[in-house]
Amino acid sequence: MLTVSNLTKNFGPIQAVKDVSFAVKKGEVLGFLGPNGAGKSTSMRMITGFLPPTSGTASICGHDIVDEPVAAKRCIGYLPENAPLYNNMKVTEFLNFIGKIRGFEGALLKTKVDEAIAKSRLEPVYNRAIENLSKGYRQRTCFAQAILHDPQVLIMDEPTDGLDPNQKFVVRQMIKEMSTDKVIIVSTHILEEVDAVCTRAIIIANGRLVANGTPAELRAQDPQGRFDMVFRNLTLIEEKSND
Amino acid sequence: MTNCKNVRIIFKREFKSYFDSPVAYVFLVAFLVLVGFLTFGLSMFYERRQANLTPFFMLLPWVYLLLIPASTMGLWAEERRTGTIELLLTLPVTLIEALVGKFLAAWAFIGIALGLTFPIVLTTLWLGSPDIGAIFCGYLGAFLLSGACVAIGVFASALSRSQVIGFVIALTIILFMLMIGFDPVINAIALWGVPASIVNGIAACSLMQHFDAMRRGVIDFADVGYYIGVMVFMLSAAHFVTDSRKAS
Secondary structure, three states: OEEEEEEEEEEOOEEEEEEEEEEEOOOOEEEEEOOOOOOHHHHHHHHOOOOOOOEEEEEEOOEEOOOOHHHHHHOEEEEOOOOOOOOOOEHHHHHHHHHHHOOOOHHHHHHHHHHHHHHOOOHHHOOOEHHHOOHHHHHHHHHHHHHOOOOOEEEEEOOOOOOOHHHHHHHHHHHHHHHHHOEEEEEEOOHHHHHHHOOEEEEEEOOEEEEEEOHHHHHOOOOOOOHHHHHHHHHHHHHHHOO | OOOHHHHHHHHHHHHHHHHOOOHHHHHHHHHHHHHHHHHHHHOOOOOOOOOOOHHHHHHHHHHHHHHHHHHHOHHHHHHHHHOHHHHHOOOOOOHHHHHHHHHHHHHHHHHHHHHOOHHHHHHHHHHOOOOHHHHHHHHHHHHHHHHHHHHHHHHHHHOOOOHHHHHHHHHHHHHHHHHOOOHHHHHHHHHOOOOHHHHHHHHHOOHHHHHHHHHOOOOOHHHHHHHHHHHHHHHHHHHHHHHHOOOO
8 A cells, every 4th residue: 555666865965765665555554663864754754745755756545656746645644753733723723724634624624623632632632722732742733633534544753752651652552543444654763662563664774774574573583582683783784884 | 736725724824823923913013103103204294285195105115125024934934943844745735835825824914914004095085185096006006016025025934944034035135126126226227337228127127116106006017917927936936945945
């Protein structure tokens, strides 16, 4: 349902993403791992149509993100890094705006907004101004905007970053609830998260794809079955080879 | 390809966001106080003993010069600073729709400010019998002029994530575009020995000259076309800049 083929992005002389290809099927939760600055966010920004790829493309539900950006974006729900939001709006007002842009009107719009608020556990703050929300609620508001139209593909850039353990638990719970009928991509550099929610993981280092497999397969690469050692070996080798 | 419904939704959000903070009211009061002071105080509206809006329309471009950059500087800069640009442009809207929605919202806001100057019209109507046609043309010209300035402001705002830079660049461009139509400036250029045809060509690019004709009560399609041309050009430039520098 989501295919990424030979995705490459150059910023001037710097190659941020190099020839990354992978595919994700319905029902899968793909963990997108890599050290900071490895090109996770850049890749996600290309897949969601924010940045144009230098070469290569991504296909979302059969729509090419380069050739049919609007059709492809309709199928995607996206939670950008740091949960950017319009601070001067109220939570419901913001979700109504998103709902209208997503093409909902009238009673259906109200239903969709109410559902998103319920699924994201936003009831206590739905009438508050976004600028007064705590980090956890901001994250959930941005999550609500991503799932409002019940997208087939849900892409989240570090959804648990900066949250306390309880909030992380809630976000992971929400991801699991959604996972049965969707394609979900979650970027993270927290390895425990992979075990908690992902059915498969890819690792990128220095812009290059270095591993792609189930958490168990990746673990098997280390004699002690330690995920952090596998991650370290794969990403450090790649970083050294670039020097 | 452009979906008017999306433009409308973005317009509404943007327009409403002006009034969500006290900024809009401060702006409107500042605009009206400045316009009132300049019209009735500085240019001696009453002492002239003529019932027309010449002083008002003469000074209006200079009020625009200060206040339009202030009202447009946040349009893109703020989206960049807070990262919401990533949210907006990954929604199923095109950049053109977002750009036009923002532009129209800012233009409508200035339109409201302009509309609120109606007591000046009432004053002239009460004092004498001004040429209603000329007043209408003047307001139409003032509205078109504000649209061109807003488009310049949208472009300047797209250049950086800093609102201050957006403000200063918009102010500089608008000042330049006003000055090249100003008589002392034109005369100075002519004194350098520049051929008259080129001097006239430079003056014809000025925001001021096209407004001068309209406030005298003449609607020429060339003048209207000029303002629409400036708007289209500036918005295209803003589109180019936003598209190529989204991530920075």
